[in-house]
Amino acid sequence: MTRKVRDIMSAAPVCMAATESVLAAAKAMKEREVGTVLVVSGGRLEGLVTDRDITIRVLAENRDPATTRLGDICTGELAVLRPDDDVQHAARLVRERAVRRLPVIADGVPVGMVSVGDLALDQDERSALSGIPVNAPDR
Amino acid sequence: MNAKVRDVMTPGPIGVDYHQSIGTAAQAMRDWGVGAVLVVSDQALYGLVTDRDLMVRAVAESKGPDEPVGPLSSRDLVGVHADDDAAVAVALMREHAVRRLPVIEDGWVAGIVSVGDLAPPDES
Numbered sequence: 059m060t061r062k063v064r065d066i067m068s069a070a071p072v073c074m075a076a077t078e079s080v081l082a083a084a085k086a087m088k089e090r091e092v093g094t095v096l097v098v099s100g101g102r103l104e105g106l107v108t109d110r111d112i113t114i115r116v117l118a119e120n121r122d123p124a125t126t127r128l129g130d131i132c133t134g135e136l137a138v139l140r141p142d143d144d145v146q147h148a149a150r151l152v153r154e155r156a157v158r159r160l161p162v163i164a165d166g167v168p169v170g171m172v173s174v175g176d177l178a179l180d181q182d183e184r185s186a187l188s189g190i191p192v193n194a195p196d197r
Numbered sequence: 198m199n200a201k202v203r204d205v206m207t208p209g210p211i212g213v214d215y216h217q218s219i220g221t222a223a224q225a226m227r228d229w230g231v232g233a234v235l236v237v238s239d240q241a242l243y244g245l246v247t248d249r250d251l252m253v254r255a256v257a258e259s260k261g262p263d264e265p266v267g268p269l270s271s272r273d274l275v276g277v278h279a280d281d282d283a284a285v286a287v288a289l290m291r292e293h294a295v296r297r298l299p300v301i302e303d304g305w306v307a308g309i310v311s312v313g314d315l316a317p318p319d320e321s
Contacts, residue, residue: 080256081256081257081259084252084253084256084257085257087252087253087257088252088253088257093249109248109249109252109253110226110232110248110249110252112252112256113223113226113227113248113249113251113252113256114223114226114227114248116256117219117220117223117251117252117255117256117262118220118223118224118226118227120220120262123256123259124259
């Protein structure tokens, strides 16, 4: 089974400029029901911000979401995937880097996201994760 | 999977009081490295609030960190008993489309079990 990253990724990731505010990202994550925003600068991927990052790095630090920029809080130096990478490669990266989400890049442009949930669903349809909506509100 | 819920749960759940601030709840999640805290009111379990709840219900709604966290919590929690098989927790999460269940023992909350506890990502 040599499934490719493009077969399991979520397409059309939410991308926002590094200069946009945390408030704008929070509204986008709520509206689009996603937990991650890819942060771009001049069309290139600069980093990633999750819903948890906003809680931990902004709310817990008493920073103002309206004036804090995504570029100030994003996680950089990301491991990335290509659409034609094997799924096994993605699983290895997730383990080695201890991350839950990996951006998928084609020709320098973000085209998708792969999450731990996507990988678990692919590896084991009977796992505890299958049947639980991956994009459901986290509660 | 014959493990019991108590074998896989995170014991000693972190709780905040209904009247404590949103910022305090966020700091508890940061300091304890957890994604959810229980909300307690009048010494009874009131609800549960996750890191995503704080982003969606506070930050996205322009609520400040000084407001009380209680009103942001999710109620009508589905609980599981510490002596139940882990498979029972899996079935409850599927049925109710939730990722975390408070674990009940002797009438009080003994821990939280999350979907990550039930399906370790390291499978191969």
